[in-house]
Every structure is written in structure tokens, then in C-alpha cells.
Amino acid sequence: KAGVTQTPRYLIKTRGQQVTLSCSPISGHRSVSWYQQTPGQGLQFLFEYFSETQRNKGNFPGRFSGRQFSNSRSEMNVSTLELGDSALYLCASSLGRGSNYGYTFGSGTRLTVV
Amino acid sequence: QQQVKQSPQSLIVQKGGIPIINCAYENTAFDYFPWYQQFPGKGPALLIAIRPDVSEKKEGRFTISFNKSAKQFSLHIMDSQPGDSATYFCAASIGSYNTDKLIFGTGTRLQVFP
Numbered sequence: 001k002a003g004v005t006q007t008p009r010y011l012i013k014t015r016g017q018q019v020t021l022s023c024s025p026i027s028g029h030r031s032v033s034w035y036q037q038t039p040g041q042g043l044q045f046l047f048e049y050f051s052e053t054q055r056n057k058g059n060f061p062g063r064f065s066g067r068q069f070s071n072s073r074s075e076m077n078v079s080t081l082e083l084g085d086s087a088l089y090l091c092a093s094s095l096g097r098g099s100n101y102g103y104t105f106g107s108g109t110r111l112t113v114v
Numbered sequence: 115q116q117q118v119k120q121s122p123q124s125l126i127v128q129k130g131g132i133p134i135i136n137c138a139y140e141n142t143a144f145d146y147f148p149w150y151q152q153f154p155g156k157g158p159a160l161l162i163a164i165r166p167d168v169s170e171k172k173e174g175r176f177t178i179s180f181n182k183s184a185k186q187f188s189l190h191i192m193d194s195q196p197g198d199s200a201t202y203f204c205a206a207s208i209g210s211y212n213t214d215k216l217i218f219g220t221g222t223r224l225q226v227f228p
Contacts, residue, residue, distance in 0.1 A: 004157070058215070104159075105150075105159065
């Protein structure tokens with residue numbers, strides 16, 4: 001059974017650019033959440049999508065956005081990149097909403113902003 | 115109120131030792147407490163989880179102890195092995211059925227020497 005697939009694995013972007021990261025959840029999983037991981041702030045919740053709708057959002061500026069497609073695949077976009085956006089971006093999928101279903105994380109996309 | 119405080123930041127034990135990682139929370143609405151294990155270059159993987167109505171849960175060599183009155187929970191790793199060397203995160207969430215937001219602790223880097 002394939003796990004959560006995130007592409008690309010590594011990305012280098014310049015300040016001011018925008019970036020799109022992709023996440024393919026485990027087959028059958030309908031919920032996709034995104035987290036940012038940095039050495040200073042740790043793991044922080046970005047947003048959660050279920051049935052193509054954003055259900056929950058963390059405390060991040062509007063430059064961070066996302067969407068979910070009908071096949072449950074998700075993308076997140078960061079516009080006007082800042083140096084502080086350098087981080088590991090993790091996607092987690094779940095069968096349904098709520099902790100009862102458990103979360104499976106992908107290996108992440110390492111974004112470096114220069 | 116939404117924070118989960120984790121200690122220690124790092125831990126070094128010898129093979130066969132029993133490392134203990136502690137977490138504390140303030141928000142009594144939290145109702146799900148998982149522990150995640152993360153190896154370098156990988157996303158966090160669910161290790162074991164507990165709910166507030168249970169004081170202890172064991173899965174293999176991993177045990178969670180939960181103290182509801184003290185609002186604390188801890189992870190014990192029995193007979194630790196070098197392969198257990200990883201970063202461990204505690205987490206908490208509210209709403210087992212309608213939210214997908216995990217609040218993570220800051221992580222504990224465990225090193226197990228042969």
C-alpha cells in the first residue's frame with residue numbers, strides 16, 4: 001500500500017517568488033492536513049482539507065493557501081516567499097476527520113528560500 | 115492554553131536503558147494524546163496514542179503513562195535499542211470526530227548508544 005507522497009522532495013526558491021507543493025494521500029484517505037516544521041517553531045498546523053473544503057486553518061498569513069481536488073490530492077501554495085518560509089512542509093492524510101482515524105505523514109518537501 | 119510542553123530537549127541513554135519523555139498541557143479540552151517518532155529525512159510516524167479515560171497504554175516496548183489530574187503524560191521506552199535513536203514528539207488534539215489539528219510538543223532527540 002503506497003504511503004503519502006509529497007513532491008518535490010527538495011526545492012530552492014528566491015525571495016518574492018511563489019511555490020506550489022503537492023501531496024497525494026493514501027488511497028481512500030479523504031482528509032489532508034499540512035504542517036510546517038522548522039527548528040525554531042517545531043511542527044505547526046497550516047490547514048486541513050476534507051471533501052475539497054478547507055475545514056481548519058492555523059495561524060499563518062494569507063500568503064499560505066491550499067486546495068484539495070476531487071481525488072483528494074492536495075496542493076499548498078506560498079506566495080511572495082520570505083526567508084523565514086524555509087522549512088520542511090509535511091502533509092498528513094487520514095481516512096476521515098478526527099483523531100480516531102489516525103494520521104499518516106509523508107516525508108515532506110524541504111523548501112529553501114534564498 | 116493551546117501549548118504542549120515537552121521535556122527534555124535531548125536524551126542520551128545506553129542500550130537497554132529506559133528513556134522517559136514528559137509532556138504537559140493546560141487545555142483540559144484535549145482528548146487525544148499521540149506520540150510520534152521521526153527519523154532524519156522522514157515525516158513523523160505515529161507510535162502510540164492514549165485518551166484521557168485511560169491511565170496507561172502499552173504497545174510493545176512503548177508505554178504511555180497519563181495523569182489527568184496533573185495534566186501530564188509521558189512516554190517510556192523499555193529495553194531501548196540503537197534503532198530507537200530518533201526525535202520523539204508528543205501531541206494533543208481536541209475533538210475526536212470533527213477536527214484534524216494536532217498541537218505538537220517541541221520534540222526530544224533521543225540517542226541510544228550500544
